[in-house]
Amino acid sequence: MSSKYIFITGGVLSSIGKGVTAAAVGRLLKARGFSVAIQKLDPYINVDPGMMSPYQHGEVFVLDDGSETDLDLGHYERFVDIRLSKVCNFTSGQVYAEVIQRERRGDFLGGTIQVVPHITNEIKRRVVLVGQETGADIVLVEVGGTVGDIEGLPFFEAIRQVRLDLGRENTAYMHVTWLPHIGATGELKTKPTQHSVRELRSIGIIPDVIVARADLPIGTDLQEKIALFCDVKASAVIPIVTTPILYEIPLSIEKTGVADLLLKLLDLEPKQQPDLQEWENLIEKIKQRKPVVKVALVGKYVELRDAYISVREALKHAAIANDVVVEIVWVQSSDLDKDDSLEILRQVDGIVVPGGFGSRGIDGMIRVANYARVNQVPYLGLSLGMQVMVIDFARDVLQLETANSSEFDPSTPAPVIDQMTDPHYLTEKSGTMRLGLYPCQLQTGTIAHQAYQKDRVEERHRNRFEVNNEYRPALEQAGLICSGISPDGKLVEIIEIKDHPFMLGTQFHPEFLSRPNRPHPLFDAFIRAVNQKAEIDQ
Structure with missing residues (x-):
């Protein structure tokens, strides 16, 4: 069977939850026995999100194959419990770059290159490619932005044409809109939705389903x-009310019958009775009253919390598994360079230092790593968070006062963190960065090995600096444990601090593989240690 397609568009305003809607629908379709893939179309001109500021775009989500993608792919993977690939996200920049490159090669034989049909054909090719490469029964395609955006017009025209190419029985259109609340009258207003749908219809797309947020x-x-x-039929108007529990959305829209409606539009019969018992158990567990633990998330971009959305969700997943509620204390690392600035850490039970690039706020992170090590506070360092652990350890324990990363001080005489030079790791997936899934060999008798219960794992990376092997012997002799290394022994993947309840750093990003019903082992172990500290301190 060829793949069926559901196109999800948005109106009225951005950030109304198209991504979560797509993810929730994907979960419901999977529960009916269908294989599902989800694709995000981003109309911006950037080639990919990898070079975009976290303050503007939020988190860069990395896939197994090393693709740097939109954060919505994190929602897709977490809700549906699937592993996506590079075909599941593309931008206008990629489309235009491909078409221009083909024109320069002479593929169009000197013809005039236009948005229609050349750009739209390339968009359609990439949309259809998802079904061909994944073999999914159903592909959900989310179009970024809102209807009426100038940059989005080629995408809307392309998905209009897909119905002509594939047939009405193989495509469905779902439009997500916002119903604003007018405080003066106490009313929810539908007029913006009406205008949004009219705009969509004016470009040739008639929605089959309207999701009202x-x-x-x-x-x-x-x-x-x-x-x-x-x-549309009244049964095709699907209400979604804002909920404090994000993962409850699949269950709430299941009651509306939207999944069966979409299957009917696609001329499909469910392969099995919907199995949502595991998800129902998850929500029931979330709603139970539990003790609260506090975790400081010390980052460079905390003003926009979507910059750490996968870290936040991974903490929540682990908290659910450990029967606690995690309260995240957001801490800007650049505010921690004063003597009394660490006082905020005295109120927390654990500390997470996530990834990032650049020197801003690094001194504060190093001070945080020192505080956690000296005061026996559970600490989880992710990529950059691991590197500042090494810098602090080298300065304070090895007495290398000039120890630093060559990223922050290229002329440092003690580059305990340095840029990779091994071509094996530089050319396989990216020019200057290690991106995507790489193996890690775990050392027995360590916290990491105990957490994973495995000898070898594979994790997603996004980094270009590593622990400098010249300093490894001295660091290990002083009490820093390299508990995870690459199979060839050349790269340090996980470090731990000896005689500490839980101080662990990873070169990779474990948060990308955490699931609400299956927390990542390292986050699970971290929250367990955090809970133990909270119980002792009570």
């Missing part, structure tokens, strides 16, 4: 009004 309950009268003015 709001902060307050949406009555049947409003559903019927939207149905009347937007030319």
